[in-house]
Amino acid sequence: MCGLFFVLMTCMMCASAFRLQQVKSTENCSDHTVFFKHYYELHGEPVVLKCPSPRYKHLEFSALTPNITWYKNGSKTMISGRNEDSRIWAKGDTLWFLPAILEDSGVYVCTRRNSTYCAEVSIHLTIVEKTAAQEIAYLQVLFTFTSGKIVCPDLWDFTPNSTSLELKWYKDAVPVEENNEKFVVLKGSTSLIMTSVLPTDAGYYTCKMSFPFEGVIYEITRTIHLETVEQEKRITPIIVYPTRKTTSAALGSKMTLPCKVFIGLSSHAYTDVEWLANDTAIDRVYKQSRVREGERQEIVENGENFIEVPLVFDSVKEVDFYTDFTCLAQNIYGYQVLPTRVKQEAVGLSWYIAMIPVALACVIVAGIYIHKCWRRRADKGYTAARV
Known part of the structure; x- marks a missing residue:
């Protein structure tokens, strides 16, 4: 009976330890929000995630000081700043990948906190092969038989000085002839200007930019899916x-x-x-x-x-x-x-892994105690038989 009682008590203690660890993993911050934007990026290219700022009305960060930490969901190891061996590193409200690889896909959590309040945001990141660039293309719309422009999106984190910005443009993998009657490219601009949009201009456009960093030149690629809309349909949403x-x-x-x-x-x-x-x-x-x-x-x-x-x-x-x-x-x-x-959202398994040694220790202690109980009972039985 003592062995059975001890096993039950041990299991209850282990369950309490697991529950305590789970509660700690979910109560680190009182406010958890999922950011609406899902980042889709290309393998082998630089990526920057930004921790949402107070300008987003659904995030209540206005009372927080800029104390920001980053970690990947499922791991409580904080992502630190830049060092020689870092491919992923944090810098204030940004998380840098130089470059990103397929294994970086997942959920990243940025935490803003002060002495009295904590808020965290989950940001989804998916890295895909470059052959899948069209699957993550940005949708843009232009009206036919008017002038318009295509914008190469999400570059400003890599271009603090926009005057030095130089892009190469492609349509369906064919280089665009710049500064002719059809297309105009302005230096320092992220736009490709089209003097007259035709229905045949619909398709996939690619803009590429070089990004030098600490002696290494990276390539940044954005793919735009251009749809052309007839003039009389311009008021259809x-x-x-x-x-x-x-x-x-x-x-x-x-x-x-x-x-x-x-x-x-x-x-x-x-x-x-x-x-x-x-x-x-x-x-x-x-x-x-x-x-x-x-x-x-x-x-x-x-x-x-x-x-x-x-x-x-x-x-x-x-x-x-x-x-x-x-x-x-x-x-x-x-x-x-x-x-x-x-x-x-997939739940991280880090706390399960962390509790494996605790559970193993509980099993070992329970086994030792049961063994002693049985041995004590056996000794009493042997003594009684001799008497």
Whole structure:
């Protein structure tokens, strides 16, 4: 009986130790948010992740001092600053990969804290082979029979001095003839200007830039999927974000998923953008407003109009993983729908691994104690027999 009792007590202690470790792993910060942007980058190229700043309304960091730490989800080892052997290193609110490799794919967590408050954000990063560049292309739209420009995106972290910026442009892997009647490239600009857009100009454009760093020259590549739209369709809404049909989120985390809609030169007032859950209005499905539509934003970029309506999750729950969310953009001239799903973020196994020695020690101690109990009982039995 003593052996059985001790085994039960040992198992309870081990379970408590596992539970304590799990609680510690999830209660390091009181505020956990999943960043809406999923980074897709190319193998062998430099990558910079930025910890979201207070300009994002759904992140409450305004009260925090700039004390920022980085780690990869599943590991509590902090990513430190630059040294000779570092390929991945942290610098303030940025995390650098020089270069990134396929194994770097995962979830990275940046933590902002002061003496009284802590907030962390999960940022998803996926590294793909260069042969898959078109699968992660940036969508851009131009109207036919007008002038327009294609922008090479996400370069500013690598170009502190934009006047020295030099890009090489390609269309369907063929070099673009610069500064002719069709294309104009301005030095120090991230744009490729098209003097007259034709339907045949649709396709994939690639911009490349050299990035020298500490004696090594890296190449940065961006691929743009250009769609051309006829003039008479310019007031039909086009959903440009989200670009993926699934978004990852951790249970209990906050998340904001924006729906960004391109409406060209049309007035913002004429287009309606809303989110649906299982083809039903959000406020009817989530009557307690745990999931709700955020504030509508009317945006002007490069002379073109956009509307953005975010879907805000105060706390992601398991039921959300089985719900069909849809962004619907419509006006009297047309509509577009974009379905998306929320999937559960992979949980790191670091705390399981860390507790293996504890569990093994518990088993060994229990085994020793059981052995002593049985030996003591055997000795008593032998003594009684001799008497």
